[in-house]
Amino acid sequence: MRLFELVAMALKTVTANPMRTMLTMLGVIIGVSSVVTLVSIGRGTSEEIAKQYENLGTNLLVVNVTGTGRATQLDYDELMRFETLPEFDTIAPTMVKANANVKYDRKQEKFQLIGTNDRYQAIMKAKLAEGRFLSHTDHDFRNNVAVLGSEVARTLFGYLDPTGEDINIDGVVFTVIGTLQSKGSNISGSSIDSAILVPLEAARRQFKLGQIRTTYIEAPTREDIYRAQETMRQYLTFTFKSDEGFKLINQDELLKAGMAATNTLTNQLVSVACISLLVGGIGIMNIMLVTVSERTREIGIRKSIGAKRINILLQFLVESTVISGLGGLIGLTVGIAISLLLPYFNPQQATRISLDISFYAFMFSVLVGVIFGLYPADKASKLRPIDALRFD
Known part of the structure; x- marks a missing residue:
């Protein structure tokens, strides 16, 4: 099957049960939005510190x-x-x-x-x-x-x-x-x-x-x-x-020390936020295992009519990747929205959206889907057709 067909099939599957899909993506959404927001706050704070020092000059x-x-x-x-x-x-x-x-x-x-x-x-x-x-x-x-x-x-x-x-x-x-x-x-x-x-x-x-x-x-x-x-x-x-x-x-030394302290704190907070992504990945793996169990007969039928192991593997792997990718996109949107709105509610807090970190956070969310979806997909692909068809 072509990748486009696999993605279309995955989207149809995940939208069939929107509530379960949303709950599955929740960890990824929180993780990505937290990373984007924290980095934008950290970089905004760093820029404000630099501006204050530059008012007197770094020399x-x-x-x-x-x-x-x-x-x-x-x-x-x-x-x-x-x-x-x-x-x-x-x-x-x-x-x-x-x-x-x-x-x-x-x-x-x-x-x-x-x-x-x-x-x-x-x-x-x-x-x-x-x-x-x-x-x-x-x-x-x-x-x-x-x-x-x-x-x-x-x-x-x-x-x-x-x-x-x-x-x-x-x-x-x-x-x-x-x-x-x-x-x-x-x-x-x-x-x-x-x-x-x-x-x-x-x-x-x-x-x-x-x-x-x-x-x-x-x-x-x-x-x-x-x-x-x-x-x-x-x-x-x-x-x-x-x-x-x-x-x-x-x-100049004070500026470097202030920037280093801000960057260190931001990196530590981002590391904590990444834990949400890992938790979200575990949630995706859990739901995908449940999905494999629910669709065992479907897997048996597909294998009996000629579907190869790689086809089943890719089907479930793409599905888990689509779930994590959609969660990453939603998290990206939420994080950017919070970063843009935060200065309006708290004028003293400056933010600066980092496009490179936002992209990395999204790609990491997709990678989480691939890694944590690999085991359920492998388990589905190894099912014997006769056992799958007899599954009740």
Whole structure:
């Protein structure tokens, strides 16, 4: 018999009892839909992680000073000299005041204050909404000027342009010279949207912030960041006379670690979902054994009129493959539908449908039908015509 005829016969058989067929396919449907959904969630999450890191750039190095006292203080001018080295592109030291009391007119709120230089905007990939950013002159002359994050500007000024207005920060008057566009949170959950940026030297003088705690360093390329990291490690170890008192955070390493963790978790979940496919295969084999038993006389009649063993084998093997294949198609449809609809019900969860994994999941479901249908088909093909015809 031709393959087309075998498939047509199998479809006619499986549709004759739709409820039993659907229950048989259930394990395969759950398995395939779970694989497709979990992989799409995993890849969507990986892309979101990558986007958040790329907002700062993967060629970014963050130096955090954890020690206290003069032995762990960093000098601004010394840090800026590193820009002359080829593995360094841009450097932005910062001083932070966590809860600065900000007043404008009758409004009073607390916001984060960041003292930094003119490089900070480029490193943070921040875009101006109005006015200008801090300049080198503002830093040198310790000008009392401020750039507002989008949330700060909206809270204090609504939808008005605050450029040129004066605000009071912990009793010191600063003139607003610009506002930033909304950027959202980065991978650590922090955001410059709710921050006020002022020149570093003005922050040091007006608020007695002490020492530089965090320095952002951007390398020319992704490869240079590792050279810059090693250079800074040697410098800090020499300056602090110890390899303690500081932490170096390489964004590229964090990205790789985050992606690896997400991929590992996704693979583990997919492995669990594949168990459903194996369970579905066992269900198919069980039903096919029942089918062989129910159709023993039919097998006997076909063999008595000349059907060969290979014909019987292929008939039942194609039937089990069709059942698993239909289950795979339904599971594929369900998985894709869930992946497409999930972001609408949970906007924070991104998904990305993987066509290659979807194809592999479907082919695996077909393979399950072949493997688990082989034993029942072989058993049917080995029946002796005389025994099959006498079966009651």
